[in-house]
Amino acid sequence: MKKIYLHPLPVRIWHWVNAISFIVLIVTGLQIRYREILGLMKFREAVDIHNIFGFILIFNFFIWLVFYIVTGKIKIYIPPLNLKKFVMGSLKQARYYGYGILMGEPNPHHSTPDNKFNPMQQMAYLAIMLLLIPLQLLSGLLLWDAKRFSDFISLAGGIKIVDTVHVFLFLFFMSFLFVHIYLATLGHTATAHIKAMFTGYEELEEEHGH
Amino acid sequence: MSEESAEKISGKSTVGLVIFGPILGMFYVCLLPLIALMTLLVALPELASAKKTDITQNSGMCMGCHSSQEFTKTFRNKEKMSVFVNEKDFKGSVHRFLSCTDCHGKISPDTHPGNSAMYEDRAAFTAAMASACRKCHSDAQLKAKPNHAFMANKTNGPPCTGCHGAHEVKRIAEWKPALSSNNQYCLTCHSQNISKKHKNGETLSLHIDPSRLSASVHNKHDCSDCHSEYTRTSHPVKQFASSRTHSIAVSEACKKCHADKYKAVHESIHFKMISEGNLKAPVCTDCHGFHSVGPKETYETLSGVPCRKCHEDIFKIYSKSVHGMAKAKGTHNAPLCYSCHFAHEVKVTAMTEKIKGACLGCHKDAEEAHAKWLPNAALHLSAIACAACHSPGSGKGIYLRLYDQETGKPFTEEQMLKLMGGTYEGMARKMDPHGDGIESDELWSLVSRLNEKGSNAKVTFFGRMDVSNGSEAHQLSFKKNAVKECENCHSQESDFFKSVTVAVVKADGRLTRYKAKPEVLGSMFSLLSLRQFYVLGSTRLKVLDWIGILMVFGGMSVPIAHITLRAITSPIREAKRLNKMRKEGKR
Numbered sequence: 001m002k003k004i005y006l007h008p009l010p011v012r013i014w015h016w017v018n019a020i021s022f023i024v025l026i027v028t029g030l031q032i033r034y035r036e037i038l039g040l041m042k043f044r045e046a047v048d049i050h051n052i053f054g055f056i057l058i059f060n061f062f063i064w065l066v067f068y069i070v071t072g073k074i075k076i077y078i079p080p081l082n083l084k085k086f087v088m089g090s091l092k093q094a095r096y097y098g099y100g101i102l103m104g105e106p107n108p109h110h111s112t113p114d115n116k117f118n119p120m121q122q123m124a125y126l127a128i129m130l131l132l133i134p135l136q137l138l139s140g141l142l143l144w145d146a147k148r149f150s151d152f153i154s155l156a157g158g159i160k161i162v163d164t165v166h167v168f169l170f171l172f173f174m175s176f177l178f179v180h181i182y183l184a185t186l187g188h189t190a191t192a193h194i195k196a197m198f199t200g201y202e203e204l205e206e207e208h209g210h
Numbered sequence: 211m212s213e214e215s216a217e218k219i220s221g222k223s224t225v226g227l228v229i230f231g232p233i234l235g236m237f238y239v240c241l242l243p244l245i246a247l248m249t250l251l252v253a254l255p256e257l258a259s260a261k262k263t264d265i266t267q268n269s270g271m272c273m274g275c276h277s278s279q280e281f282t283k284t285f286r287n288k289e290k291m292s293v294f295v296n297e298k299d300f301k302g303s304v305h306r307f308l309s310c311t312d313c314h315g316k317i318s319p320d321t322h323p324g325n326s327a328m329y330e331d332r333a334a335f336t337a338a339m340a341s342a343c344r345k346c347h348s349d350a351q352l353k354a355k356p357n358h359a360f361m362a363n364k365t366n367g368p369p370c371t372g373c374h375g376a377h378e379v380k381r382i383a384e385w386k387p388a389l390s391s392n393n394q395y396c397l398t399c400h401s402q403n404i405s406k407k408h409k410n411g412e413t414l415s416l417h418i419d420p421s422r423l424s425a426s427v428h429n430k431h432d433c434s435d436c437h438s439e440y441t442r443t444s445h446p447v448k449q450f451a452s453s454r455t456h457s458i459a460v461s462e463a464c465k466k467c468h469a470d471k472y473k474a475v476h477e478s479i480h481f482k483m484i485s486e487g488n489l490k491a492p493v494c495t496d497c498h499g500f501h502s503v504g505p506k507e508t509y510e511t512l513s514g515v516p517c518r519k520c521h522e523d524i525f526k527i528y529s530k531s532v533h534g535m536a537k538a539k540g541t542h543n544a545p546l547c548y549s550c551h552f553a554h555e556v557k558v559t560a561m562t563e564k565i566k567g568a569c570l571g572c573h574k575d576a577e578e579a580h581a582k583w584l585p586n587a588a589l590h591l592s593a594i595a596c597a598a599c600h601s602p603g604s605g606k607g608i609y610l611r612l613y614d615q616e617t618g619k620p621f622t623e624e625q626m627l628k629l630m631g632g633t634y635e636g637m638a639r640k641m642d643p644h645g646d647g648i649e650s651d652e653l654w655s656l657v658s659r660l661n662e663k664g665s666n667a668k669v670t671f672f673g674r675m676d677v678s679n680g681s682e683a684h685q686l687s688f689k690k691n692a693v694k695e696c697e698n699c700h701s702q703e704s705d706f707f708k709s710v711t712v713a714v715v716k717a718d719g720r721l722t723r724y725k726a727k728p729e730v731l732g733s734m735f736s737l738l739s740l741r742q743f744y745v746l747g748s749t750r751l752k753v754l755d756w757i758g759i760l761m762v763f764g765g766m767s768v769p770i771a772h773i774t775l776r777a778i779t780s781p782i783r784e785a786k787r788l789n790k791m792r793k794e795g796k797r
Contacts, residue, residue, distance in 0.1 A: 035701045035747050043696040043747070047585060102775055104783035147589040154615070158670070158741025164751060171758040175765025182769035 003201040006111055010067045014060055015197055021057040025050060026174050033167065054140045061137060064129070076115065077129065079122040089119035101186070111202060128176075132169055139166040269310040271319065273297065285335065286327045299378035313342040339376070340369030368402040393423070395442055396433045410452045422502040436463040454489040460500070461493035468494075474554035482718050490520065497553075517547040528684045545572065558719035565683075569596045583694075595676040597683040598706075599693040604685060605678035607709030608731065610653075610740065612660070615668040620715045621660070623722060625667070629660055634722075641712065641724050648712055648726035650733035657739045673731075673743030675699070675706060700747040707731060707748045 007015070031038045031046040040046075068074040080086045092108045100108070109118035117125060139162050142149045146159055156162050187193040188203070196202040275281060276295040283291050300306060311317060329335040347370075352358045371379075397420055404416045423429060434441050437460075450456040465472040475481050475494070483491035497516035498504070518525045528534045528547075536544035550568035551559060559565040570576055576596075581587040598606050612621035623634070630640060641656060642648045648656075653671075660669040677683050693699075699706055710726040730736060731749040743749065 032700075032746055033750060035697060036703045043700050044585070047696075047746075097772075102779040102782070104786045145586060145589075147586060147592065154742075158744075160737060160741045160744040160749075163744050164737060164754060167750070167754055168757070171754070171761045174758075175761040178762075178765035179768045182772065 002204045004112065004204055005200055006113055006116060006196055006202040007200045009200065010063065012197060012200055014064045014067070017056065017060045018064075021053045021060065022173065022177065024053045025057065026170065026177075028053070029170050051144055054137075054144065058137050058141070061133060073113075076117055077122060077126045079119055079126065086119055090123070093118045093120045132172070136166065136169045136173070139163075139169070272310045283323075284327060285329050285331045287331045289331050291332050291335070295377050303375075303377060303379045304381050304384075305377075305379055313339070315342065336369045336371060340371050343370040368404055372402045373399045392432045392434060392442065396440070397423075406449075408450050408452050408456065412453045414450075414453055414456060418501050426499075426501060426503045428501075428503055435466075436460075438463070438466075452489070457495050458484060458489065458493050461495050464494040471554050474552075478554060478556040479558055479718060479720065480556050492516065492519070521547075524681050524684050527681050531684055531686045532688050533686060543572070558721065559680075559683075562719065566591070566596055593674055595674065595683070597677045597686060598675045600687065600689075600691075601677055601682050601685045602687050602691045602693075604682035605709070606675060606706040607678050607711055608707055608743075609674050609676050609711050609713045610671040610726065610730075610743065611674065611713050611715060612657075612669055613672045613742075615670055616666065621667060621669050623714045623716045626660065626714065637714075637722070638724065641714075642726075646727075648724055648730065650727070650730045650735040650739075653712070653726065653730050654735040654739040670742050671712075671740050673740065673745075673749075678709060699745065702732075702748055702750065704748050707745070 027040065028046040028050040031040050032043065032050060035043055041049075068077070080089065089109075096105065096108050100106075111117075139156075142153050142156070142162050143159070143166060146153060153159050153162055156165075184193045184197075185191070187196075192203055273295065276293055277297055279292065279294045281293045283293050285291070305313075317323070329338065374380075397418060400416055400418045401420055402417065405413050406416060407413055428436075439446055450459065472494075480491040480493075484493070496519065525547075529538065533545050537546060549572075550565060551557075557564065559568075577587065577591060580591060584590055597604065612626070613619070614621045614625075623637070627634070627637070630637075632640065639645075642652065657669060657671065660667070698704060708728045710728050710730055712724040712726050713721045714724070715721055731740065731743075732752045734751065734753050736743075736749070736751070740749075
């Protein structure tokens with residue numbers, strides 16, 4: 001069986017720290033917002049844990065940013081600048097998920113360390129990593145100490161606006177998680193991608209070797 | 211012979227008369243005034259004693275007994291009075307030429323009362339005796355002096371003798387200079403039980419207790435230092451509408467020395483109320499007294515707090531509070547009304563930072579102590595009134611106040627009126643057209659209207675949690691009874707978010723409260739109108755909850771739908787796989 005080293009160690013560490021933080025932040029976030037429905041822990045505990053993991057996530061984000069910029073691997077997130085190529089690639093990928101995969105056709109995208117994401121992934125993850133996550137981290141930071149950052153909050157239009165942005169993104173990430181985990185099971189076996197995220201090596205189907 | 215001699219003589223004397231007659235005549239005429247003057251000088255005492263008799267001569271019989279100090283008279287109420295008449299005093303009096311019976315007309319040797327008690331008490335006797343004065347001193351004479359005028363027909367006024375004395379009565383001009391001080395001059399009458407009526411019928415006592423005056427901090431002052439229009443020579447007669455208008459008017463005098471305090475009072479809510487016609491509001495004298503004005507420590511006692519006159523209900527609540535109990539126990543630094551509200555510059559404290567400053571003035575470590583256990587302590591302390599947590603059992607609510615973000619100051623009712631037009635009364639209808647509590651869209655339209663026409667103002671609502679009424683702010687309790695659980699507030703079920711009030715502040719700090727529906731806090735419109743107010747868990751947007759449910763279901767439906775499709779199409783893939791294997795097998 002042929003293996004390809006797709007996920008270097010820093011990326012794997014970053015991913016799993018991220019994953020754990022997301023879960024914890026989602027659970028504590030729900031607990032903070034829906035106290036009367038959820039009774040997992042006290043409000044105070046939920047806030048404290050939420051704050052700790054929020055800072056972990058901020059720190060982790062910079063690990064990701066520095067790693068990808070220093071190694072230059074950030075380019076795997078950048079969709080092809082050629083619009084036609086990008087649209088065609090996206091359509092091809094969409095067709096695969098909507099039709100080809102059902103018909104047993106092979107995935108048109110073959111991940112390599114230099115070209116890890118298909119065009120749809122590039123688009124989604126670029127938006128997530130460079131827009132939505134920073135926005136979430138920033139809004140979270142402002143809410144963490146609304147008094148200290150009151151000027152920024154006013155600039156953003158008020159604490160209710162900042163909170164609404166934070167909650168909206170939180171809901172988005174929560175729903176995206178279902179899609180993300182599901183897509184992770186769509187390797188050549190259900191666990192192939194997931195294993196790769198632990199070991200770094202993605203197993204390739206035999207026929208790819210031909 | 212006699213004729214002859216007479217002739218001789220006449221012959222001689224005619225010549226003498228002709229010569230000396232005119233000379234003697236002239237001399238006599240010249241002497242006449244001198245003689246007249248001398249005659250007058252010799253005769254004057256005789257004349258005087260002939261017209262006006264000395265008491266000892268005229269009333270010798272009376273003085274036979276009354277010059278002795280040993281006799282007394284007993285009234286019906288067993289009150290005793292000496293009947294001694296000081297002859298020396300009487301001789302010096304202006305009535306010294308009168309006889310006893312001129313005044314004591316009813317008394318003769320036959321009708322002398324002796325031991326029979328005709329009068330109930332000394333006051334009745336004095337009043338009856340003083341009525342004799344009016345035999346000579348007519349109403350017209352009395353009314354000529356304005357400060358006498360109102361006494362003329364008074365039935366319950368002090369007797370004439372009260373001010374003027376009885377047997378020792380003197381001309382005013384005579385006793386005036388004899389008084390050692392100006393105050394004594396005034397007190398001659400004002401120590402008497404005199405009073406006057408205000409226009410509304412209220413009685414103003416003009417009686418001053420000299421002992422209280424001398425015990426006051428103002429005991430070195432002349433009456434006219436405060437009552438500047440009244441001097442030995444001037445006594446204007448004034449009339450006030452009521453005792454309140456009188457108190458307000460006389461308090462103006464305090465300004466002369468206490469200008470700083472007076473200025474503070476002028477800016478206070480109490481003065482504002484007076485200027486609006488609410489005369490119940492206190493002036494200097496209501497708290498400090500007037501003639502008995504004492505040092506400020508006088509009011510450091512629980513019972514003497516002048517605020518109670520009007521704020522008794524709040525004082526009762528205070529007495530049961532941790533502060534009131536400490537004060538009652540005698541804890542020296544336990545706060546009283548003025549500790550938080552200040553004595554002179556009393557301002558509206560509801561929903562202001564001022565009152566927090568008062569709390570922190572004594573509880574200097576409060577901010578630090580909160581920070582030890584309360585996350586975002588500074589934020590909590592700025593958005594929640596101290597009393598909201600420290601008054602157990604108090605009702606709580608959310609107060610929304612308009613602020614101008616440009617200046618950081620409250621946007622006042624006056625400013626609102628300027629922009630929106632109309633009257634104060636019409637404001638309620640504009641704010642809450644249906645009269646059933648302000649709704650979300652109404653709140654938003656208010657904010658947008660104020661910003662639209664906005665005079666360079668950036669108006670927004672700030673939210674704050676406070677007790678539901680001012681009285682409850684006074685029932686502060688021990689630390690252990692304070693709210694500590696986050697869940698008390700940070701839950702949509704929290705009662706504190708069920709009462710929402712729009713509080714519009716007037717320039718003087720007073721609040722007009724308009725009820726709002728609790729839904730305003732979580733409505734879509736709140737994104738526009740209540741941008742600056744958000745409480746974790748409690749004021750969350752309802753819409754966002756539904757969006758969240760939709761998004762999560764949307765996210766979950768992707769794998770579910772895809773797995774379903776894959777399950778349905780698995781025979782196709784299976785067939786393809788078999789086909790492929792067959793092909794490979796053939797190969």
